[in-house]
Amino acid sequence: MxxxxxxxxxxxxxxxxxxxxxxxxxxxxxxxxxWKTAYLAEVEQAVTAPPLTSLASVEAALQSGTPVDFSRIEFDGDIIGGQTPFLVYSRRKTELSWRPFVPVESTGRAVFAALTPVADRARGGIMTTTAEPVTLAGYVRMWQPKDRGVPNSTPDMNRWFSFNPMPDSANWADSVPGGADMRYYIDTVPGVLDADTLPLKRPNIRxxxxxxxxxxxxxxxxxxxxxxxxxxxxxxxxxxx
Structure with missing residues (x-):
């Protein structure tokens, strides 16, 4: 056969x-x-970790390879005055709105903090920042590359549809203390000063x-x-x- x-x-x-x-x-x-299984495991590790208490602790975690995306954080700092906040498109069900990103300095380090969104009709009222001390609580968010299909930003109109410090906002990295090493921002929660009271925030990733x-x-x-x-x-x- x-x-x-x-x-x-x-x-x-x-x-x-x-x-x-x-x-x-x-x-x-x-x-x-x-890749996605490993990423979700890292996110879960960051989400369930105790809240961070300073920008130094975030940078120490990054240097050691510890996941920090979606970690809770609270810290004291100072808004850097004399700057115009970046206005980044924010999804709202009822109306077009923009979220101000302002630079905050703390213990010789700088980070951008995303504040409460404002309606499009009030966008023109946001001028330069005033130097003032603040206590912020929220979530650490790593910079993400621009997604496909996202509209192009118009810097001359201060309309941003993604927010990445390099290269669009490279001027900030050179103008604030420690700005050259910024790889993350703080997604603040208005009215909350204690990170322990923040709910665990997990991304909806299939x-x-x-x-x-x-x-x-x-x-x-x-x-x-x-x-x-x-x-x-x-x-x-x-x-x-």
Whole structure:
């Protein structure tokens, strides 16, 4: 008994190309699954950790590789005066609004703090910041790259649809103490001064990559089985004496 196999040329080429594509997509989803699972674990570690109490503690955590995104924090600082806050688009159900980002200095370090959003009609009333001491509580948020599909910012109108200190706001990094090393901002919660009272804030991130991976690999298996069946039915695949 020996295996007899006489493939259809066109069908074989189509199947091979399709299998390469399907397996590549499945492998990509597997890699995405690994990355997102690790990221969500880091977020959970940061969310459930005790609140941070200074900018120095945030930087120490970053240097040691400890996750800080979505960590709670409270600290005393001073708003740096004489600056125009960046106005970043904020999603609101009822009306267009903008969130002021102001520079805050604390123990020789600087960070941007996102304050209470203002309605678009009041945007023109936000002028330069006044130097004043503040106590802030909120969440540490790492800078994120601009998402696809986000409108382009218009700096001359102070309309920002994403907020990343490099390169759009590089001038801030050179003008505030310690600004060159800023990699995060503080998502403040108005009216809260004690971080222990803040609820745990978890991002709503879906992790369906395992299902996607099985889908692509499953399609590859089905395609290969159909390929074999077609050859068996036409007598092109089987054992002969």
């Amino acid at each position: 020996r295996l007899h196999f006489r493939p259809f040329p066109g069908l074989t080429i189509f199947t091979v190309i399709s299998l390469i594509i399907l397996i590549a997509l499945g492998t990509w989803q597997y890699q995405r699954l690994q 992790n369906n990559h395992f299902d996607y991976m099985l889908t692509w690999y499953g399609l590859a298996v089905v395609l290969f089985v159909i390929y074999l069946i077609l050859h068996i039915q036409r007598g092109r695949l089987g054992f002969r004496s």
